Amino acid sequence: MHCYIPFARPKTGSMRTARDEEDNTISEATAETLTEKTAELEGETTAELERENTAISAVLRDDKTQIEKENEDSTVVSDTHTEQSLRAGLKGxxxxxxxxxxxxxxxxxxxxxxxxxxxxxxxxxxxxxxxxxxxxxxxxxxxxxxxxxxxxxxxxxxxxxxxxxxxxxxxxxxxxxxxxxxxxxxxxxxxxxxxxxxxxxxxxxxxxxxxxxxxxxxxxxxxxxxxxxxxxxxxxxxxxxxxxxxxxxxxxxxxxxxxxxxxxxxxxxxxxxxxxxxxxxxxxxxxxxxxxxCPESPKYSYIVHGNFMEAERSLQLLRGRNDVKEEMDMLDKEASTARSTSHQKIGFCQMLEKKYLRWSLYLGIYLVFSVQTSGSAPVGVYSTKIFEEAKLSQLNAQLATCGIGVVNVLSILACVYLVQHPSIGRRLLFLTCTAGCCISTALIGITIIIAEKGNVEANITTPETATTLTSAIATTIASSNASGGSLAAYLSIVFIAVYVVFFSIGFGAITETYLSDLFPSEARAAGCSASTLASLLFRLVVLFSFPMLKKLIGPSVFFTYSACQLFCSILGFIILPETKNKEPERILRDIKRRRMSITSRCCCKM
CATH class of the missing domain: 1.20.1250.20 (MFS general substrate transporter like domains)
Incomplete structure (x- = not known):
């Protein structure tokens, strides 16, 4: 006898509820998992993208810097080649x-x-x-x-x-x-x-x-x-x-x-x-x-008068060749600049109105101030009297003055080589001159003081009885008198000769060339004229005041010239540009750069 036990099934409604709950639980878990993984993936993706962007930006910056550097290098090379080729055509x-x-x-x-x-x-x-x-x-x-x-x-x-x-x-x-x-x-x-x-x-x-x-x-x-x-x-x-x-x-x-x-x-x-x-x-x-x-100046003929043919003929005569195209092109460029800025002529008042010329004028006045306050006028005009007051005889004083003149000429001849030397610029020569004149003028004053003091005290004392070290030194030097003057007097000749050498290698050799370099053609006559006018005024003051100052303070007057040269050395180191082998446009750019640098420093300090 078989017994049949039927399988007990839940009701339909309850089955669906349980399944729905299970599905909801699975869905929620899956959603949470997916959310977590999505967030994790998004975080990793964002970080990776940021790293990639940073790397790309760095590469782009490097590329940009490299490109700019290459462009700058190519520009410099191009400018250098252009300048070298231009100078090759301008050489004579x-x-x-x-x-x-x-x-x-x-x-x-x-x-x-x-x-x-x-x-x-x-x-x-x-x-x-x-x-x-x-x-x-x-x-x-x-x-x-x-x-x-x-x-x-x-x-x-x-x-x-x-x-x-x-x-x-x-x-x-x-x-x-x-x-x-x-x-x-x-x-x-x-x-x-x-x-x-x-x-x-x-x-x-x-x-x-x-x-x-x-x-x-x-x-x-x-x-x-x-x-x-x-x-x-x-x-x-x-x-x-x-x-x-x-x-x-x-x-x-x-x-x-x-x-x-x-x-x-x-x-x-x-x-x-x-x-x-x-x-x-x-x-x-x-x-x-x-x-x-002799011909007229080519620059004057072309830039001032606009006579192209006369300027070309003058250049051909001066250069000894027919091909002067490069130099005529340069003159044409200067003429264009002159016409656009000043209608071929700039006077003193116009120079003061134009900032780029005003600074050139200041530099020109600085140059001539340095020259005239170095003591060149008294040494040149009163050197014989200076030597006589240093207790040299009249004939020896005159011969010493002629000897100084010989040193002057030989020094200026030697300076022709220094000026043309490729590694020696005008700025270096000028600053060397101011420093040398500063030291030598001080030594001139010291030796003349010793000579005068020694000659006075030598008559009343001996080195053994001198009461001060200065008196002993002066008396010892003065006691070595020989044919017309003491050792100190002859040392004054030596130091004046040293002064002349320093003066020649800087002030004597390059001042006028320096002045011409500082001004463009359209302002060169007015600029050089104004600078020379200032030079004559400074020289007039120094020359006229020297005898009176000499009478008032004696040989110590040379210390004032030494102090002026010390000031000029420091100032020149700051403001002077180099002009050797440079075209007028480039010189003006250098002057402008120094002017802006000095102005910015002054503004920052204020």
Whole structure:
């Protein structure tokens, strides 16, 4: 008997509820798992994307930097190649017309200036005695001749004429040209020489002063114009050496005047007036050479007058070749700049209005201030009296002055090599000069003080009985007197010679070239004129004040020049740009960069 037990099934509603609950539980668990995994995947993806983005950004930055560097390098290389090729086309050699033009300009201008700067030096004692007798004859025997004032005025009135000349230089050169102005300027020498002979014939010192004024006018034009003409006819690779020629001839003329002024030459009571007649020699030579063999400045012909054909002919003559395209292209670029900025002419007032020219003018005034406050004027004009006051005999003092003149010429000749040396720039030479002059002028003052103190105390004491170390040293040095002067006096000659060497390698060699480099063509005449005017004013103050300061504080006056050179050394290190072998546009960019750098530093400190 089979028993059948039926399977017990749940009710349909309850089965569905349980299954739904189970499905819901599974769905919730799955959803949570999926959410967690999704969040995890999203986090990993986001982090990975951030890493990838960072890496891509870094790569892009590196690529951009590399591209910019490559572009900069290629630009620099391109500019360098362009500049090198341009300079290769601008290089020149010494041709006969170029040499004749240099000689005509320098001999008739710079030599003339140097000659008249030194003409009163060695025969100074005779001239002072003649002036004293002339003064008493005119004003009465009881009148008092004040040597410090009248002789200083005679020596410095030349600078008053120079100041007037420089005030008119820009207008004169713009109208008559560089060559024409050099030629017409000789008329003032002729007038001055006539007055000089009248002074001797009529025994009237007033004529001598007036003649010095006319010579000053001639010298003022020559000083400002010679450097302009030389810089404008010189090839770019010879610009420094040719610029030095002006100073070579200036110091040669100075030495020539010292030699002919010696007592056994023309520097005696009967023949001293014949010294000044020698000025007719450079006048005749310059008029002949400039009139028949030398061209006008190409830059003046093209940039100022716009005469392309005349400028090209002048360049072809000066360079000795027909192909002067590169140099004409450069002149054309300068002419375009001049027309766009100043309509071919910029005066002094316009220079002050234009910021880029105003800073060049400041630099030019700084240069001439450095030169004139170095003590060059007293050393050049009063060196014989300085040596006499250092207890040298009159003849030894005159011979020492001539020896200094020889050192001057030899130093300036050696500087032609230094100026042309590829690794020696104008800035380095100038700063070396200021530092050297600072030290040497201080040593000049010290040795003259010792010489004077020693000569006074040597008569009343001995080194063993001296009460102070200074007295002992001074007395010991002074006790070694030999034929006309003490050891300290001869040491003063040595230190003046050292001063002359430093002066020559900087101030004497490159100042005029430096001035021409600082100004573009359209402002060069006005800029050089203003700078030379400032130079003459500074020189006038220094030259006129030296005898009075010497009387007031003695040889310590040289310490003031030393302090000025110390100041100029520091200032020059900050503001002076390098101009050697650079085109005018690049020089102006360098000046602007230094100006902005100095201005930004001053603003930051404020």
């Amino acid at each position: 050699v010494y041709t006969l017309p170029l040499v004749l033009s240099i000689f005509a300009c320098c001999f008739g201008s710079s030599f003339q200036v140097g000659f008249h700067l030194g003409a009163l030096n060695t025969p100074a004692k005779i001239l002072i005695e003649w002036q004293r007798s002339s003064y008493k004859r005119i004003h009465g025997p009881d009148s008092v001749y004040k040597e410090e004032i009248i002789w200083s005025l005679t020596a410095s009135i030349l600078l008053l004429g120079g100041i007037l000349a420089n005030a008119l230089l820009a207008s004169i050169t713009h109208r008559f040209g560089r060559k024409g102005t050099l030629m017409y300027n000789n008329a003032f020498v002729v007038i001055a020489m006539i007055l000089q002979q009248m002074a001797k014939s009529f025994d009237n010192y007033i004529y001598m002063m007036i003649s010095r004024f006319f010579i000053g006018f001639n010298s003022g034009v020559n000083m400002g114009l010679a450097s302009i003409y030389l810089s404008e006819i010189a090839p770019i690779n010879l610009r420094g050496a040719i610029g030095c020629m002006s100073n070579v001839f200036l110091y040669t003329g100075f030495l020539f005047a010292l030699v002919v002024g010696l007592p056994f030459m023309l520097g005696d009571e009967e023949n001293w007036h014949l010294i000044f007649l020698l000025s007719y020699i450079p006048v005749s030579v310059q008029l002949t050479l400039l009139g028949f063999f």
